[in-house]
Each structure stands twice: as structure tokens, then as C-alpha cells.
Amino acid sequence: MSRFAPLRTSDLSPAIWRHALAIRFGHCDPAGIVYTPQYFHLFNTVLEEWYAQALGISYYELIGPRRTGLGYAHASADFAKPARMGETLEVAVVIEALGRSSVTLKLHAFKDGLECARGSFVTVATSLAEHKAIPVPDDLRAAFEAYRDRCGGPTA
Structure with missing residues (x-):
């Protein structure tokens, strides 16, 4: 398996939602x-x-x-560079695919403009009463589609 190629913040559409995430003491191991x-x-x-x-x-x-x-249903991550206590990461969310009951998301965590970690998630909509997969609710599907259409994905 080859190592992932880190993106720069400029590789993503400026329309993609981003969130500043402070790295706290409790997130870190003894190495900080x-x-x-x-x-x-x-x-x-x-x-x-x-x-x-x-x-x-x-x-x-x-x-x-x-x-x-x-x-x-699936969660994985790739790492390029460590993040340390006291730093702030900028995390961008990209919709990769939308299925009947699932959405595939990529989360790109940037430090100083360069991707330091990337998370991949397949989220499945389920009934919490029956604990079975259900179709993505209509309002949520419409929100996913609008976001995907507005934001796209990486430009690179």
C-alpha cells in the first residue's frame, strides 16, 4: 500500500466547510x-x-x-505529520459518495496549510429502534446533495 499524498488547503474548493480544531492535553500521548x-x-x-x-x-x-x-460501517485514517498539544488543525469535510443508506466522507486535517491526517468514513443511516439500515432520510439526502453540489471535492 502506498502512502497517501498530502493535500494543501488550496487543493480544496473554498466552498468546502472547514472547522478549526484545537488540540488539547487530553488528545495527546506522553510525547505530546x-x-x-x-x-x-x-x-x-x-x-x-x-x-x-x-x-x-x-x-x-x-x-x-x-x-x-x-x-x-468503515473508518480509517492516514497520517503524514504529527499534530501537537496547543496546535490548531483546520478540518475540511468532503462527500465522496452518496448511496441509498450511506454516505462516504473524507475529512482532511490541515496544519499550517498542509494535510497532516485524513479520515475516511462510511456512515450508514439506521433505525435506532430496529438497529437496521434504512434509506437516508429525505431531508438529510437533500442536504448531502446540496453540500456536494456546492462544494465538490479536491481540485487536484
Whole structure:
């Protein structure tokens, strides 16, 4: 498997939603760099904000009152450069694919304009009552499509 080629922030459309993410003491290992499993927590935190800010749909409303799960069928990450306590990453969210019950997302974490980590997630819509996959709800699908059409993906 070959190493991924890090992007520059300029490789992404300026329309892509981005979130500033502060690296805190609790995210780091004794060496002072982000502990690898913490990236998944950090990426999920960014996605919760993305649903509300970029899509206009409350993540908590989906999971709580609507009982629509947004579980991961796949999650992976690639790393190019460590991030340290006290630094701020800029994380951009790109929709790669939209299926009947799933959405494939890439999260690009940039430090000083260069990608230091990239997360790949396949999220599946589920009924939290039955714990089975369901079609992506119409309003969520429309929000995904509008975001994808507005933002596209990497320009490189």
C-alpha cells in the first residue's frame, strides 16, 4: 500500500466547510502528540459540527427524537505529520459518495496549510429502534446533495 499524498488547503474548493480544531492535553500521548485513536474522536466531533453548521440538520435531533443512527460501517485514517498539544488543525469535510443508506466522507486535517491526517468514513443511516439500515432520510439526502453540489471535492 502506498502512502497517501498530502493535500494543501488550496487543493480544496473554498466552498468546502472547514472547522478549526484545537488540540488539547487530553488528545495527546506522553510525547505530546495526538494519540492515534483520538483522531477518530476528533473527527467525529468535527462531523457533529458539520451536520449542524454545513447541513443545517441537528446531529442530536437525528439521533435523539428522530431515532436515526449515523453509525460507521468503515473508518480509517492516514497520517503524514504529527499534530501537537496547543496546535490548531483546520478540518475540511468532503462527500465522496452518496448511496441509498450511506454516505462516504473524507475529512482532511490541515496544519499550517498542509494535510497532516485524513479520515475516511462510511456512515450508514439506521433505525435506532430496529438497529437496521434504512434509506437516508429525505431531508438529510437533500442536504448531502446540496453540500456536494456546492462544494465538490479536491481540485487536484
